[in-house]
Amino acid sequence: MFERLAEAETEMVSVTINDKTVRARNGDSVAAALLAAGLTHCRTTPVSGAPRAPYCMMGVCFECLVTIDGVGNRQGCLIPVHEGMRIATQCGKRESSQ
Amino acid sequence: MQLAPMVGLYAPMNPNRGQIIVTERVQPFLKYPIATIRQTDEGTVIVGDSLLDATNPDEVSISVSVVMAERAVRMFPVLGRLNIVRMWSGIRVVTLAANHTLALARMIARGELDQTMVVAFSIRRFNVREAS
Numbered sequence: 001m002f003e004r005l006a007e008a009e010t011e012m013v014s015v016t017i018n019d020k021t022v023r024a025r026n027g028d029s030v031a032a033a034l035l036a037a038g039l040t041h042c043r044t045t046p047v048s049g050a051p052r053a054p055y056c057m058m059g060v061c062f063e064c065l066v067t068i069d070g071v072g073n074r075q076g077c078l079i080p081v082h083e084g085m086r087i088a089t090q091c092g093k094r095e096s097s098q
Numbered sequence: 099m100q101l102a103p104m105v106g107l108y109a110p111m112n113p114n115r116g117q118i119i120v121t122e123r124v125q126p127f128l129k130y131p132i133a134t135i136r137q138t139d140e141g142t143v144i145v146g147d148s149l150l151d152a153t154n155p156d157e158v159s160i161s162v163s164v165v166m167a168e169r170a171v172r173m174f175p176v177l178g179r180l181n182i183v184r185m186w187s188g189i190r191v192v193t194l195a196a197n198h199t200l201a202l203a204r205m206i207a208r209g210e211l212d213q214t215m216v217v218a219f220s221i222r223r224f225n226v227r228e229a230s
Binding site: 046047071072073092093094095096097 | 122123124125127140141176177179180181
């Protein structure tokens with residue numbers, strides 16, 4: 001869906017998305033890394049289960065909620081990726097233990 | 099409290115303010131409502147049992163929220179991980195809603211009050227000297 005601009009090549013980091021290793025650009029937000037990795041949605045809503053994807057990319061809409069390094073309901077668009085980060089898409093409500 | 103005397107009524111009222119903390123939605127962890135903590139079907143957790151003798155509903159007392167949150171986390175440590183999405187306070191209102199919809203509506207339609215049912219709710223109940 002999204003392609004990176006060739007001239008924007010910078011240092012890359014490895015993260016995992018649902019246990020699959022993915023390359024992201026250093027400085028990417030988690031939401032940008034998810035979109036660049038080709039994910040069509042990053043969570044399902046807690047009540048109706050509708051699929052949702054990052055939308056506003058600036059911390060307002062809360063559509064990009066994902067589990068990051070074991071902590072649920074984090075706003076992917078506000079958190080920069082780091083080497084070894086574990087990202088997991090979230091199905092419905094957050095687990096209270098995460 | 100100010101309105102009643104304007105129309106010649108004596109209606110003593112006690113202000114009773116409560117406040118609550120609401121968390122984000124999480125997977126069900128609490129099957130039963132308890133006095134201070136409830137989890138809704140949709141997953142939000144509502145913490146709150148405060149009772150303040152105050153009439154200003156616009157104010158959330160942080161010190162009260164702190165006590166409620168500390169107690170909640172002591173009971174269910176898992177709550178300590180959750181984000182709070184809102185806190186608010188309000189004046190508790192006791193209504194006769196069930197009576198209004200089930201009984202009073204029929205009386206109004208009939209055009210006549212059933213005295214045996216409504217006498218207990220007469221405004222006279224506030225006048226202690228007369229009632230006693």
